[in-house]
Amino acid sequence: LYWNADSTRMAAANHSFYLRNCYLENRLSQGEMELAGRVVSLKDVTIPVYNLASKEDHIAPALSVFLGSKYFGGEVDYVLAGSGHIAGVVNPPAAQKYHYWTGGKPTGDFNE
Structure with a gap:
């Protein structure tokens, strides 16, 4: 399918942060992810x-x-x-x- 070749065009540092925090460590669902000095959670x-x-x-x-x-x-x-x-x-x-x-x-x- 064509869209399989459509990349995210995300900067490497952002992509690394996203994968590490949302997938490997699952920090967003646990209420432990920090963005701009603020802890965020799916509960928010x-x-x-x-x-x-x-x-x-x-x-x-x-x-x-x-x-x-x-x-x-x-x-x-x-x-x-x-x-x-x-x-x-x-x-x-x-x-x-x-x-x-x-x-x-x-x-x-x-x-x-």
């Missing part, structure tokens, strides 16, 4: 969040999106769509090709 995000996951997504696995949804500080609508990364997003429910589940902010276990 209090605006409504619509978090869409796709059941067979290989880029943003549904379990990761489910778990990540619990870290926001405000209202979260978690929606799980059928299929993968693209088809789970672009196929409307009216087409009745795939299914979807809704339920607000995730609670409990992903497999429930």
Whole structure:
């Protein structure tokens, strides 16, 4: 796919900071990430969040999106769509090709 060749065009230092703090050390979700001398956290995000996951997504696995949804500080609508990364997003429910589940902010276990 064409967009696989589309780089982030992010400065090396910024990219390194992003990967280290958001992926390797997961500091943003733990409330330990520092930007411009201020500690920030996903709990600081209090605006409504619509978090869409796709059941067979290989880029943003549904379990990761489910778990990540619990870290926001405000209202979260978690929606799980059928299929993968693209088809789970672009196929409307009216087409009745795939299914979807809704339920607000995730609670409990992903497999429930």
